[in-house]
Amino acid sequence: MTDAVGPVAVSLDYRFEQPFRVSARDAFRWCTDFGPSDGAIFSKKTRRSVRWLGPDTAIMTDTTYPDGAPVRIRRLVRIDAARRAWTNTHLDGPFRFSQYWYRIEPRGARASSMEFVGHRVIWRRSRPGPAVVRRLSEAERDHDSSEWRNYLAPALERDLSRTRNPGRARSKATR
DSSP, X not given: OOOOSSOEEEXXXXXXXXXXXXXXXXXXXHHTOOOGGGGGGSSSOEEEEEEEEETTEEEEEEEEOGGGSOEEEEEEEEEEGGGTEEEEEEOSSTTTTOEEEEEEEEOSTTOEEEEEEEXXXXXXXXXXXXXXXXXXXXXXXXXXXXXIIIIIHHHHHHHHHTOSSTTSOOOGGGO
């Protein structure tokens, strides 16, 4: 296949698992309780707005500030509560058409893990070779898993440890 004139879409596929020291039910509730306060838990300055289209569908708009200039990213989020899973599809922004899949699995009564599958689309002038794609995929996996390990999972466990009723997750909006 020949490259088209203009930017070429390159798919970076990767996955990882993130353990949690909370029940699957509470982890899923916390992870899918999207709201404007979410921006505070990321490693980089982020403003978030959420427009719910229905009980299982939302449009999230995040604004980040790499190099001081605002970058807006709109995402379509679909929640599958029966499977404790959700998808996050970038509608625009630097990674438009990228899609991420999440699923929370129980690991006992008070533990769980999140399976993450990333399909990031990046745009290049020409198609890189397989070794470059593999290195880029590994770098994305390392970055995303680090964000979960160092920022999101600790926030989840901190928020839920403050909950007086262990069967009911505390909303991120109340932080």
